[in-house]
Amino acid sequence: MLSKAQVKYIQSLSHKKQRESEGMFIAEGPKIIHELLNEYPAGIRHIYATRDWINDQQVPGNIELTEVDSAGLERISQLKTPNKVVAIVRQFPEKSAIQVRNHFTLVLDAIQDPGNFGSIIRSADWFGITQVVCNHECADIYNPKVVQATMGSIARVRVMYTNIEDWLQKNKDVRIYGTGLQGKTVNEIGILKEGILVIGNESKGIDEKVLELVDEVITIPKKGKAESLNAAVATGIILAFVCLRE
């Protein structure tokens, strides 16, 4: 049975401040919970799920498990269409340091739309990129809409928030790429085993001061008339070219 205190606690985690002070976040839906059970079982504190989900699933004994009916699920879900299971999960431990040598690292400058942000984390995971550095103008990785859009990749990609200008300054010995409307085309770049790629804000692009630290701008040639591409789509295209093109 779901207590009033539990409902209140879960609802409180929709607010960033509360997530930060508790060090927790909410994850929802069988797919994401499945990935978290595989990749980060020690982080899951409490699972609230419908009987059919519970019957289908092995849940380690150290995780609290509460059966809820569909009305209960609706009270704790952040989704328009609640989907069987909600989990309260500990935020990931801070990554001590990002390895830039021999790695490809993604840097996000003010990616604010939760759907775009989550999609980018998912694309990074698809292309084997496991570290993403963000400035504080980016969406919160633990925002329920971001968690949802990562489709479970949140369990595998480490996201660090910092002042990206200072961070890039410290890592200038690795080649820094940025996205822009004029530069070398994605076709000309070739596979990159090492590098840092900066993705700019949805409408303003890369901040001027950050752009000064970029060694090479990569552009996606336009064949038609749209003024720009969606930021998550543009990121996916560049990652595909620099990770796959031989």
Add this chain to the structure above:
Amino acid sequence: MLSKAQVKYIQSLSHKKQRESEGMFIAEGPKIIHELLNEYPAGIRHIYATRDWINDQQVPGNIELTEVDSAGLERISQLKTPNKVVAIVRQFPEKSAIQVRNHFTLVLDAIQDPGNFGSIIRSADWFGITQVVCNHECADIYNPKVVQATMGSIARVRVMYTNIEDWLQKNKDVRIYGTGLQGKTVNEIGILKEGILVIGNESKGIDEKVLELVDEVITIPKKGKAESLNAAVATGIILAFVCLRE
């Protein structure tokens, strides 16, 4: 001044049935209205805008123009953050026929998320693809969230709704490509000047019967661990490779 009847009429256009019976849709925000004024001025029936937008803009005399204050804008806007201007626009004339010979045509099978759907139209426009064929399981192109996500590309890309199985059957003399987890990689395809590309549903992929009509499946190689890519991102990647790669 905004009348009660106007507010009621505009709000009614958030419903598909009403949009269809009126043959109208709502577009919002300076960027999209700017594109519509350029590409489809004859289709704009009424613009409601704040004074600063009106002072900045040339509006043809045949378009009704109503100044609204921010409270008025809020009453008629579908957006969380209303953005200066709302327009009532006539739906685009039905395209008589899609030209498949010497064109690249996109076919969408049940792309249901409005953000994904709009993003795909925007990517098509970026890569110079001007015709998109959808089945009735896809989102409605005139859904305000779709219109928003196209960022104005709705003015340039013609979208046709039909039974795609029958439509593909009729166009089997052009090579039909589909997306899938196993097939030829995007790297191996090369530039396509002519072809039909079928994009599958966000979670189920391409419908079985439609898949039978596909001549070649294109896949995006996975380097990491995510189970899948976002549908709009995957579409963008494939379009980039078949439109740009030399």
